[in-house]
Amino acid sequence: MSDDPPSPWSLSIRSSRSLLQYMFARLPVLAVALVLFVGPATAHGGSLGANARETIAVPTWLFLLTGGSAVGASFLLASFVTDRRLIRDIHGWYRARPFPARRVARLAGHLLGVAGLLVVLVLGYLGPSEALANPAILVVWVGWWAGFTATTYLVGNTWPVLNPWRTVSSLLPSADRAYPESLGAWPSVVGLLALVWLEVVSPLADEPRLLVGVVVGYTAFTLAGALVFGPDRWFGSVDPVARVFRYYGRVAPVKWDETADRLRLRLPGTGLSETRLVDGFDEVAFVVAIVWVTTYDGLVATPLWTGFARSAVDLGVPPMVLYPVAMIAGYLVFLAAYWLAAGYSRRMADSYRSQAYLARRFAPSLLAIAAGYHLAHYLGYFLSLLPAAITVLASPFTAPATVPVAQLPGWFGGLNMAFVLLGHLLAIWVAHATAFEVFPGRLQAIRSQYSFTLVMVLYTMTSLWIVSQPSVQPPFL
Amino acid sequence: MSTHTDEPTTEPIAAGPNDDYSVPADDETVVCEYCGAPFSDEAFRALHWGLEHESELTDDQREAAQDAFEDENQALRLFQLKALGVLVVLYFGLMMAYLLVT
Numbered sequence: 001m002s003d004d005p006p007s008p009w010s011l012s013i014r015s016s017r018s019l020l021q022y023m024f025a026r027l028p029v030l031a032v033a034l035v036l037f038v039g040p041a042t043a044h045g046g047s048l049g050a051n052a053r054e055t056i057a058v059p060t061w062l063f064l065l066t067g068g069s070a071v072g073a074s075f076l077l078a079s080f081v082t083d084r085r086l087i088r089d090i091h092g093w094y095r096a097r098p099f100p101a102r103r104v105a106r107l108a109g110h111l112l113g114v115a116g117l118l119v120v121l122v123l124g125y126l127g128p129s130e131a132l133a134n135p136a137i138l139v140v141w142v143g144w145w146a147g148f149t150a151t152t153y154l155v156g157n158t159w160p161v162l163n164p165w166r167t168v169s170s171l172l173p174s175a176d177r178a179y180p181e182s183l184g185a186w187p188s189v190v191g192l193l194a195l196v197w198l199e200v201v202s203p204l205a206d207e208p209r210l211l212v213g214v215v216v217g218y219t220a221f222t223l224a225g226a227l228v229f230g231p232d233r234w235f236g237s238v239d240p241v242a243r244v245f246r247y248y249g250r251v252a253p254v255k256w257d258e259t260a261d262r263l264r265l266r267l268p269g270t271g272l273s274e275t276r277l278v279d280g281f282d283e284v285a286f287v288v289a290i291v292w293v294t295t296y297d298g299l300v301a302t303p304l305w306t307g308f309a310r311s312a313v314d315l316g317v318p319p320m321v322l323y324p325v326a327m328i329a330g331y332l333v334f335l336a337a338y339w340l341a342a343g344y345s346r347r348m349a350d351s352y353r354s355q356a357y358l359a360r361r362f363a364p365s366l367l368a369i370a371a372g373y374h375l376a377h378y379l380g381y382f383l384s385l386l387p388a389a390i391t392v393l394a395s396p397f398t399a400p401a402t403v404p405v406a407q408l409p410g411w412f413g414g415l416n417m418a419f420v421l422l423g424h425l426l427a428i429w430v431a432h433a434t435a436f437e438v439f440p441g442r443l444q445a446i447r448s449q450y451s452f453t454l455v456m457v458l459y460t461m462t463s464l465w466i467v468s469q470p471s472v473q474p475p476f477l
Numbered sequence: 478m479s480t481h482t483d484e485p486t487t488e489p490i491a492a493g494p495n496d497d498y499s500v501p502a503d504d505e506t507v508v509c510e511y512c513g514a515p516f517s518d519e520a521f522r523a524l525h526w527g528l529e530h531e532s533e534l535t536d537d538q539r540e541a542a543q544d545a546f547e548d549e550n551q552a553l554r555l556f557q558l559k560a561l562g563v564l565v566v567l568y569f570g571l572m573m574a575y576l577l578v579t
Contacts, residue, residue: 440524
């Protein structure tokens with residue numbers, strides 16, 4: 001339905017004025033985000049390196065209230081953009097370019113990916129055992145999980161080319177057994193939750209030998225799966241890592257257009273309002289899982305969690321049960337909140353679009369939130385440890401006398417707050433544009449966003465609260 | 478009667494094995510005759526006509542779509558006025574909060 005050309009009266013008579021309204025609407029939001037949050041406070045640096053999150057000059061409640069208000073206000077400001085043609089123009093804008101030396105670049109990507117995997121396996125095992133001096137630790141956490149992941153949503157998803165397991169398995173024979181369709185994306189949901197749980201409860205970022213062990217296990221499992229179901233099916237449906245990068249790639253401005261054999265450049269986030277991006281509840285569940293795991297990762301490093309975990313263990317809950325139970329319970333709360341929001345959206349819009357349909361259509365907007373949260377978590381981490389990674393890769397077998405770690409300026413923490421907010425603002429905009437595709441009424445489209453906006457406001461406040469907390473080592477691990 | 482033909486140009490939406498729509502059994506629905514999409518209200522169907530089937534509409538339907546669009550303009554303007562009010566309250570409320578605590 002959304003591909004029909006716009007009809008004459010759907011175009012506002014005041015097209016030019018709407019453009020002004022649009023510009024006017026977005027500028028203050030950015031200004032608010034930048035002015036209010038360029039205060040002190042640094043990000044959570046994961047379990048390696050910087051773990052200082054500075055305190056904020058204003059009281060926490062006011063800080064959270066301001067963050068929540070910025071998201072709520074951007075929803076109200078978006079309600080001034082009701083010109084369907086303008087929205088379509090923004091979301092339909094793209095430039096296409098042929099990609100020079102494509103085969104060479106593809107081959108180089110394959111080789112780089114395989115070389116990276118070999119570096120991790122060989123140097124992780126033979127290199128120094130100190131985390132900061134070991135190439136495998138730095139390649140996996142700094143180069144890959146912080147740096148590469150950021151490129152998938154800031155630039156484009158290159159994982160299908162780099163993915164060493166895909167490269168290797170495509171050279172091997174495949175049994176091409178039929179994948180049970182009823183499983184859908186659920187194995188990747190379970191896989192993602194399991195991987196992040198493992199990352200949180202084990203010293204994966206501190207012990208190179210353990211990391212190598214996990215990578216070997218993942219390699220064996222992934223290659224076996226690709227052998228049985230074929231690489232396309234395995235990395236398209238089951239592998240959680242490939243799915244995370246594919247979903248993040250939808251936020252990105254660059255996309256490879258297979259049919260036209262061209263690179264497409266679009267505005268960041270505009271790909272998220274496309275139809276049929278998320279096809280079933282299993283894929284909705286995966287999007288929510290991406291959002292939840294980044295939250296969980298930060299949540300267990302807060303003092304509040306430490307207090308909670310200590311009292312739970314005092315009551316007799318085994319720590320090894322506490323972490324997975326908290327992960328699953330929190331995930332179900334997130335999923336339920338999103339599902340309820342889809343139901344209220346249907347009610348507020350007085351629409352016969354099903355709750356499941358609305359959940360599918362609006363799920364991609366959450367990916368912008370996840371991307372903003374990832375950037376807030378890992379950009380500082382990446383930049384401060386980049387000198388360490390370069391030094392260590394230059395002498396992979398011997399630990400250097402000192403590992404250089406960059407000291408980030410104090411205002412960097414404010415930048416992280418801005419990333420969290422920008423992710424949410426982009427999500428509000430994407431959801432707004434999607435609503436105008438879904439509903440025939442403009443006011444109806446705005447009203448459909450009440451519940452989603454409320455969920456996003458609460459989620460912004462939660463995320464900002466986590467980022468503002470001092471980072472502590474999760475207990476009992 | 479202008480360009481309307483009996484052949485719908487789009488696939489029937491409500492038909493087929495999908496769960497894009499769910500209509501409560503006891504609700505009175507208005508259905509789009511071009512694509513089968515159900516609506517809770519005449520106005521929503523008229524707006525849908527204008528957006529999705531503009532080239533196929535009868536003159537009456539075209540007029541209904543125009544009217545629904547203009548009616549909505551009114552409601553939209555009222556909403557935007559309220560939104561502006563909330564924004565002003567939010568802005569000055571936060572400003573005062575910052576003045577008080579810092």
